[in-house]
Amino acid sequence: MTFPLPAARRPLLALVLWAAGIAAAAPPPPSAVDHGAFETAVRQAVAPQAGQAIVGLKVLHLSGDVGPWLDTGLTLLPGDRVTLLKSGRVWWSRAYALSLDAPMAVWGRIGDQGPIFRGERATDTVTADRAGTLQLKLYPGLRWLDETGRYAGEPAAANPDAGGGVSVALLQWRAGVHIGSELQRLATLPTVVGPLAAAEVQRLGGGTTPPPDDWHYLWELGPAEIFTEVEHPTGPGHPPRAIRLHTRDDVGILQKEAPFELTPDTVLRWRWKAERLPARAPENQVPTHDYMSIAVEFDDGRDLTFLWSHSLPVGEIFACPLPAWKDRETHVVARSGSADLGRWVEESVNLHALYRRAIGDRVPARVTRVWLIGVSLFGHGEGLSEFGQIVLQDGARRLEVY
Numbered sequence: 189m190t191f192p193l194p195a196a197r198r199p200l201l202a203l204v205l206w207a208a209g210i211a212a213a214a215p216p217p218p219s220a221v222d223h224g225a226f227e228t229a230v231r232q233a234v235a236p237q238a239g240q241a242i243v244g245l246k247v248l249h250l251s252g253d254v255g256p257w258l259d260t261g262l263t264l265l266p267g268d269r270v271t272l273l274k275s276g277r278v279w280w281s282r283a284y285a286l287s288l289d290a291p292m293a294v295w296g297r298i299g300d301q302g303p304i305f306r307g308e309r310a311t312d313t314v315t316a317d318r319a320g321t322l323q324l325k326l327y328p329g330l331r332w333l334d335e336t337g338r339y340a341g342e343p344a345a346a347n348p349d350a351g352g353g354v355s356v357a358l359l360q361w362r363a364g365v366h367i368g369s370e371l372q373r374l375a376t377l378p379t380v381v382g383p384l385a386a387a388e389v390q391r392l393g394g395g396t397t398p399p400p401d402d403w404h405y406l407w408e409l410g411p412a413e414i415f416t417e418v419e420h421p422t423g424p425g426h427p428p429r430a431i432r433l434h435t436r437d438d439v440g441i442l443q444k445e446a447p448f449e450l451t452p453d454t455v456l457r458w459r460w461k462a463e464r465l466p467a468r469a470p471e472n473q474v475p476t477h478d479y480m481s482i483a484v485e486f487d488d489g490r491d492l493t494f495l496w497s498h499s500l501p502v503g504e505i506f507a508c509p510l511p512a513w514k515d516r517e518t519h520v521v522a523r524s525g526s527a528d529l530g531r532w533v534e535e536s537v538n539l540h541a542l543y544r545r546a547i548g549d550r551v552p553a554r555v556t557r558v559w560l561i562g563v564s565l566f567g568h569g570e571g572l573s574e575f576g577q578i579v580l581q582d583g584a585r586r587l588e589v590y
Contacts, residue, residue, distance in 0.1 A: 270322065471500065
């Protein structure tokens with residue numbers, strides 16, 4: 189989801205943001221610990237466990253200026269366990285406070301063939317499912333091409349407005365060690381290691397938030413903890429159950445298989461309630477492309493996504509402003525503004541007619557999936573919404589997606 193921001197475009201971008209009422213220099217997220225200090229803190233903290241509970245240790249810096257996969261030199265066998273502690277941020281543009289924090293930025297794989305993975309938080313513990321060296325990489329300049337880790341997009345040759353990086357500590361554990369107990373020894377330290385170790389103890393004890401049954405996160409953006417099931421929604425007009433979206437300086441796309449023939453009468457219906465919009469301005473520019481939506485994917489690989497906009501007019505259509513998505517995703521404003529915030533509202537769209545109007549006359553044969561999308565990483569804000577009673581219908585044919 190990264191994008192280039194050449195120096196020549198910054199004056200134009202500043203004008204666009206000024207017109208939208210956005211300060212060009214939004215307050216940046218907190219700075220990360222200097223890598224030298226991070227490495228010193230880690231090595232001092234784990235020294236008593238080295239060679240005992242910890243049989244492998246690497247402390248590395250993934251620079252935002254380096255593109256290829258990094259072989260960490262940590263050789264794993266099936267069943268080996270490694271804890272990752274991460275600190276840092278990768279900048280797309282410091283002037284506009286556009287960046288990715290460590291959980292979104294750092295990806296891994298074992299060996300050259302993947303599959304790629306990332307954790308939902310700044311700490312993670314992984315168990316090797318194959319033999320090979322652990323490799324790490326920052327999210328690519330454009331996108332992942334497949335699950336083995338092929339990618340498109342390298343860092344710009346010269347962009348003084350970008351940069352940053354993430355420090356990563358890799359702790360390989362001896363077989364049979366109770367990882368939570370060993371990390372608990374580190375959790376009270378007054379350095380950067382203490383809070384990270386405490387966070388991983390908590391994560392190991394409580395687990396992560398799974399998606400609703402039969403839904404999964406889009407592999408190329410990785411897992412998240414932003415969608416949860418609500419068994420008893422509230423408010424007038426509420427559906428019997430709902431999926432809640434809570435996005436905070438992150439991104440996630442939740443998908444469900446929904447095979448359905450597309451005809452001139454195919455309709456998508458859903459109910460939703462937005463409580464807080466993540467956008468700070470119209471969503472059709474990269475720096476303000478934070479939104480919540482429901483989308484339909486077709487068998488041609490394209491998707492239509494229906495968003496609740498900050499201020500764009502209902503019915504407006506625009507291609508995704510992200511370079512990696514502009515030929516894949518088309519946005520349609522289904523609802524706009526704050527007037528209906530906090531209320532359940534029902535929507536209905538004719539997918540066949542809208543595809544022809546928004547994308548073109550070569551209409552695909554089938555719907556393949558339904559998506560729920562939450563994005564808040566551009567403005568580092570927060571969005572809250574719920575979705576329910578998602579249905580694909582064509583006369584008597586009906587598919588209850590949720």
